[in-house]
Amino acid sequence: MSVARAERLVNLVLCLLSTRQYLSAERIREIVPGYGDAPSDEAFFRMFERDKTELRELGVPLEVGRQSGAEMTDGYRIARRDYELGDIDLEPDEAAAVALAVRLWDSPELTGAANGALIKLRAAGVDVDQSSAAAVEPKVRTTESAFAPLLAAVQDRQAVTFDYRRPSPAELRRRTIEPWGVVSWRGRWYVVGHDRDRRAPRCFRLSRIVGEVEPIGEPGVVQAPEKVDLLGFVAHTGGEPTSSSMARIWVARGKATGVRRRAKVIGSRAVAGIPGDEVELELLYPESAANWLAGFGPDVLVLEPDVLRKSVHERLLAVVGG
Missing domain, CATH: 3.30.70 (Alpha-Beta Plaits)
Structure with missing residues (x-):
C-alpha cells in the first residue's frame, strides 16, 4: 500500500469515527485529505469504493444510514461501540510486543497527519467527538531526539553520520552507518546497520548519540540484508546482560x-x-x-x-x- 493511500485511509477512519453524523460521499470528498486530488467524479467514486472495501477487509465496521428522512443519499460513519475492542487479556510477551508497536505512534511524523485531519473536520463544521482521538492514537513516549531522523533515514534508505559517546573509554567518536532499522530492547532504542568505518554490522544506543543526525549521500542506496533479525542482533551485541x-x-x-x-x-x-x-x-x-x-x-x-x-x-x- 502506498504512503498516500495509507494516510488517506487513516484520515477516513478518523473522519467517520470522530463524527456523530452520517456523512455522504460528497461531504467526505470535501473534508478528507486525499480525495480532493481525484481528477473526476468517476475517479473519486472508484477510489472511495476501494477504500471502503479495504476498511471492511481490515475489520473496520462502516455504518450506512441517513441523517434524516429528508436525506436523499446514504451516508457513512463508524460507531465507536462496534469499533472499539473489549477487554483483552495478554500474555507478558504479547503485551511487550503491543507496547513496542504503539511507541511509533507518538512520533511527530506519524501523528501530524491525524491531528491535521481532525482540525479540518472541525473547520468544515463536522461534529467531532473529542474523545475519539484517544482510540487511535496511543501514547508511549520516545524521548531520544535521534529517533525521528534515524527512522526517516531507514524509510528513505539513506546513510547517516553522527557523534557517538562511548562509555569506556569515555570519548566521542564520529560514526557513519547505513541504517537497517530502529528497534527497542529492554526499554532502550537502538539503530542497527552497517558501520562504514568498521566495515561490519553494528548497533548504537540512541541515548548515546550526541548532537544532530545528518543524512549523507543519496536516498535509496542502503540495502538491508534479507531476513535480518534486528532485535536478535541487539540482544546479542548491544543489549543489557540477560536475566539470571x-x-x-x-x-x-x-x-x-x-x-x-x-x-x-x-x-x-x-x-x-x-x-x-x-x-x-x-x-x-x-x-x-x-x-x-x-x-x-x-x-x-x-x-x-x-x-x-x-x-x-x-x-x-x-x-x-x-
Missing part, C-alpha cells in the same frame, strides 16, 4: 555489605593496591543491578560481564559530569 546471569565483582574489604550479603566470595584480590574480595553475584534484573551497584561507588568494581561493567561505569561518569 552471573556477575563477577570485586568488593573492597569491609565495604558494600549489601553486595556481600547476596554474593559468594570466591577469593581475595587487591585492586589498585586496595585489598578486597572477588565475589560471584546472580543478577535477576541486570538493568536495576547496574543502578544498584553504581550506588556503592569506588567500593565495588564489576569485572564481568563486560556490558554490565560498562553500564555501571557510564552511570558513575554521569554523576561526575552532573
Whole structure:
C-alpha cells in the first residue's frame, strides 16, 4: 500500500469515527485529505469504493444510514461501540510486543497527519467527538531526539553520520552507518546497520548519540540484508546482560555489605593496591543491578560481564559530569 493511500485511509477512519453524523460521499470528498486530488467524479467514486472495501477487509465496521428522512443519499460513519475492542487479556510477551508497536505512534511524523485531519473536520463544521482521538492514537513516549531522523533515514534508505559517546573509554567518536532499522530492547532504542568505518554490522544506543543526525549521500542506496533479525542482533551485541546471569565483582574489604550479603566470595584480590574480595553475584534484573551497584561507588568494581561493567561505569561518569 502506498504512503498516500495509507494516510488517506487513516484520515477516513478518523473522519467517520470522530463524527456523530452520517456523512455522504460528497461531504467526505470535501473534508478528507486525499480525495480532493481525484481528477473526476468517476475517479473519486472508484477510489472511495476501494477504500471502503479495504476498511471492511481490515475489520473496520462502516455504518450506512441517513441523517434524516429528508436525506436523499446514504451516508457513512463508524460507531465507536462496534469499533472499539473489549477487554483483552495478554500474555507478558504479547503485551511487550503491543507496547513496542504503539511507541511509533507518538512520533511527530506519524501523528501530524491525524491531528491535521481532525482540525479540518472541525473547520468544515463536522461534529467531532473529542474523545475519539484517544482510540487511535496511543501514547508511549520516545524521548531520544535521534529517533525521528534515524527512522526517516531507514524509510528513505539513506546513510547517516553522527557523534557517538562511548562509555569506556569515555570519548566521542564520529560514526557513519547505513541504517537497517530502529528497534527497542529492554526499554532502550537502538539503530542497527552497517558501520562504514568498521566495515561490519553494528548497533548504537540512541541515548548515546550526541548532537544532530545528518543524512549523507543519496536516498535509496542502503540495502538491508534479507531476513535480518534486528532485535536478535541487539540482544546479542548491544543489549543489557540477560536475566539470571552471573556477575563477577570485586568488593573492597569491609565495604558494600549489601553486595556481600547476596554474593559468594570466591577469593581475595587487591585492586589498585586496595585489598578486597572477588565475589560471584546472580543478577535477576541486570538493568536495576547496574543502578544498584553504581550506588556503592569506588567500593565495588564489576569485572564481568563486560556490558554490565560498562553500564555501571557510564552511570558513575554521569554523576561526575552532573
